[in-house]
Amino acid sequence: MKLVWWFSVPKIVFGDDALSELEIIQGERAIIITDKVVNGLGLADTVSNKLCERQWSTAIWDGAIPDPKVSTVKEAAEAMKQFGADWIIAIGGGSVIDTAKAAWVLYEKPDVQLDALTPFDILGLRAKAKLVCIPTTAGTGSEATKAIVIRDDETGRKFATINPELTPDLALLDPTFVVGLPKDFTAYTGMDALTHTIEGYISVWKNDFSDGCSLQAVKMIFNWLPKSVEDLSDLEAREKMLVAACLAGMSFGNSQAALAHSLGHSMGSVLRLHHGLSVGMALPYTIEFNCRDNEDCASQYAELAGIIGITGKDHVKVSMKLAEAVRDLMGKIGSPRSFAEAGVTRDIFDEGLERLVEFAMMDSSLTMNPRNTDSHEIRKMYEYMFEGKVIDF
Ligand SMILES: NC(=O)c1ccc[n+]([C@@H]2O[C@H](COP(=O)([O-])OP(=O)(O)OC[C@H]3O[C@@H](n4cnc5c(N)ncnc54)[C@H](O)[C@@H]3O)[C@@H](O)[C@H]2O)c1
Ligand SMILES: [Fe+2]
Incomplete structure (x- = not known):
């Protein structure tokens, strides 16, 4: 039997000045996906201000919840569509990052059933937007994976799935974004x-x-x-x-x-x-x-x-x-x-x-x-x- 393996990771930028990468990415309209706690810490504003200095338009959607549900993901996808994002910037823990990744799928391919998504599906992501992840917890590593974990609204069951296209484009690791974590x-x-x-x-x-x-x-x-x-x-x-x-x-x-x-x-x-x-x-x-x-x-x-x-x-x-x-x-x-x-x-x-x-x-x-x-x-x-x-x- 012939076997083939992939090792996929995003471009990873780490260190004090990791956010400087935002000064060179090309685009015009970024939607920041986050939650209310992280937004309250001003982290979304820090990123938004950096992009606005370059004349980008930005929007902040802070509706993510711990262990995101399919319905939460749909709301985020709708916000991406309304805004017409060409970049998605997830700032938060794994719950926020998974919300952004899953919503990105629905933004690009509204007919996809998240609980039926398999590693073998060809999604054609990136026709509309690319994804940057800025983790605020040192835990899930979701900023580097092709995985999502989402909760079914009716049964409450968390399901995990992977797809190679879900590996983010960019992961920015800035320790000051984690310092507020209790x-x-x-x-x-x-x-x-x-x-x-x-x-x-x-x-x-x-x-x-x-x-x-x-x-x-x-x-x-x-x-x-x-x-x-x-x-x-x-x-x-x-x-x-x-x-x-x-x-x-x-x-x-x-x-x-x-x-x-x-x-x-x-x-x-x-x-x-x-x-x-x-x-x-x-x-x-x-x-x-x-x-x-x-x-x-x-x-x-x-x-x-x-x-x-x-x-x-x-x-x-x-x-x-x-x-x-x-x-x-x-x-x-x-x-x-x-x-x-x-x-x-x-x-x-x-x-x-x-x-x-x-x-x-x-x-x-x-x-x-x-x-x-x-x-x-x-x-x-x-x-x-x-x-x-x-x-x-
Ligand atoms: N996709 C993957 O590869 C992958 C891997 C592991 C886990 N997960 C999923 O990730 C989720 C868990 O993510 P998590 O452990 O990062 O927790 P989380 O994202 O649920 O956050 C936990 C709490 O910490 C708060 N918080 C986050 N950053 C903060 C900061 N810097 N300061 C203060 N408060 C902060 C959040 O608002 C939230 O209330 C689960 O749903 C899990 O199943 C996904
Ligand atoms: Fe885990």
Whole structure:
């Protein structure tokens, strides 16, 4: 069988003066897609003013919400159409960036059904507009991926899909745009980045390019995430985490996420827990699950563990220690390690369990997990996650 792989990333500009790239892009009408919190910080105005100095026309649409719904995306697409944008500039966390990416699809191709979009569809994007992403969280890496995660209005289910054309044209990484992010979201979004880099390294679609990104990102996250949570104004830590999250996006965006994302998307859908909190909580349990009966996967975890100084001949034992190190990191930064720690009561958990399992089983990331699983095991994993028990099956 003949195989062909792509490694796609946007042009990435990082550092103190990353926004200077806005002085050379060619266009006339930019719509800024953001949310009310980020807009309130004046970040959209900063970008708009830069473009207006060059006689561009700009508009700001700040209707994005956490875990965007299809209906939110349609509103953003309508705003793009009304304004006649030739550039779309997303300023925000993953929710804003995914809103902009998905709305861009509908702006260019109004008939596309987002939940039916596949990696193989030819969309013909960029006939009307190009996309710049300026992340304000150091987490999702969505500014570098071809992925979107959108919530179905009726069922509340978050669905993830990829299409190569969705890779943004430009990603601008400016640490001053992240500095306002509070402690809890700094921790949770950092855990999302760690989950991307670890899952990108063990996914069945892993490849040498994505591996290179993962290895650097894992080192940077263990080093810089505690510092960025400890001192929210530490610009060096913010910049390193922004770069690490983008590298992690380049990794999983070109390999794929796995079981922790299936469990986590479902937690976001059913319990409305933040994405990074959810996938981060699931991560150590999935390491413990995947490393059993799968020497290849255990040796991959062991390679990652080696980067943070955990070594040994028995790869399963080393993988289990990696899971422990992830839990220690979460303890240090205050990211919940169990449902109980996240404040989910037994009643709420029991009430949601059926749907948690159902949605996790439907999630696309499950396909790329190195160990096959079923609804019985997933239910058991959630039970262990409620109590904070180490996986032993
Ligand atoms: N497309 C992808 O590749 C990809 C990857 C991972 C996650 N996601 C999706 O991204 C979403 C999560 O994104 P997120 O974790 O970045 O969180 P988010 O975008 O939902 O933002 C979380 C909160 O932080 C606020 N915020 C953002 N930046 C801020 C700043 N600088 N200062 C103060 N407040 C700020 C937001 O207003 C929001 O209230 C989820 O829907 C998830 O499924 C997408
Ligand atoms: Fe994620």
